[in-house]
Amino acid sequence: MDLRSSPYSPGAGTRPAVFVGRGSILDRFDVALDRLEAGRSDDAPLITGARGSGKTVLFNLMVERARERGWFVGAEEAIPGTQMSALIALMARDVLLEMSTRHRFTDRVRRALGILKAFASVSVAGLRLDINAEAVTGTADTGIIELDLRRLVLEIGEIARLQGIGVLFALDEVHIIPNEDLYALNAALHAAAQRALPVSFLGSGLFPSWQATGAEMADPTMVTSYISRAETLSYERLEPLTAADSRRALTEPAAGEGVRFSNEALAAAVDFCEGSPWLLQAVGAVAWGHAPGSPIDQATMGITLIDVQNRLNRMFFPRLLRSCSxxxxxxxxxxxxxxxxxxxxxxxxxxxxxxxxxxxxxxxxxxxxxxxxxxxxxxxxxxxxxxxxxxxxxxxxxxxxxxxxxxxx
CATH class of the missing domain: 1.10.10.10 (Winged helix-like DNA-binding domain superfamily/Winged helix DNA-binding domain)
Known part of the structure; x- marks a missing residue:
């Protein structure tokens, strides 16, 4: 069939035509935003899961939802070697500039921009941050990152409360960030929660499957015992899609183009993909190219699955395992x-x-x-x-x- 009509999107982090299996997580995120707006404690999730489980897609959907309801959102992707303080500074600038466009509490926002400018001058090395405001010293420029980050977040949270809406700091690939930087972020978020400020952090990244154990050396997702009790980061591990959701991910986009799968082909594809949203999109896209027309039958699916496995063996797994001893x-x-x-x-x-x-x-x-x-x-x-x-x-x-x-x- 003509690939130009294919409804599948196998690229990493690319939103599929039909998003399945994560609705309850999105609903819980909406509840968290509702509670924060009402001055009640809650948090956005730190999304984790296997490669191809849909972390970035879900992350982007949550960012979009927060923006749609008027939240101030600063979103970035962590890059190896980038300081957490630099990422927070970039996100804080975006949030404050958006606040300034709403023309409310402009003096308070201008002061916060000055605090951010002073913060960046002390805590961020090598970052050019264009802020059209005079630096306000004496608040978040001590050089002690835990203290300065907390004061910066509290300043922004207070303005958000005055405006009657929340602030979401959103960071993809958060597993790149060193533990000590996550500790500082946790402390800042916990301070905001203690003051009932509508500030939250949404993260997405790869973390091992174990839960927090109290053994820091064994558990890279572990936070300090104090912060662990504060529960300012809530891990949400994406499990494989169910067989029913996997079938929907393949059949519903195809049906929109007037194409269906035979029962045998669909069963083989679902079994092959093991609940991986990314693999389901890849299988759908490759099957679309192999199939002469509708229905996509068992013979076509057999060719497709061999093709997809060969592509994984040639291009994906060798890179994935290249550093293994x-x-x-x-x-x-x-x-x-x-x-x-x-x-x-x-x-x-x-x-x-x-x-x-x-x-x-x-x-x-x-x-x-x-x-x-x-x-x-x-x-x-x-x-x-x-x-x-x-x-x-x-x-x-x-x-x-x-x-x-x-x-x-």
């Missing part, structure tokens, strides 16, 4: 050999008796979000847990012999 590849191969089932950690040790410090190998793979850990007891050093692959179709790539060892290192 030989012990890490052997762990992946052993988990893949479990045929999609969880493998208990003790069984893994029996399969790989010669791998040195296996728990460190497991931790490194979890930190790369290549495996999921399913705990029975905490923490990782002492606990019992099962292991599964975190990336759809990775088991097929690893195969009986394991991932190829000729990947670029």
């Amino acid at each position: 030989e012990p890490e590849r052997r762990v992946l191969a052993s988990v893949a050999a479990a045929d999609g089932h969880r493998l208990h950690v003790e069984s893994l040790y029996e399969l790989l008796p010669d791998v040195e410090r296996p728990r460190h190998v497991i931790r490194r793979l979890a930190n790369q979000n290549l495996i999921d850990l399913h705990y029975q007891h905490f923490p990782i050093e002492y606990g019992e847990f099962d292991i599964s692959l975190a990336v759809p179709r990775l088991a097929a790539f690893c195969g009986p012999a394991g991932p190829p060892s000729t990947h670029p290192r």
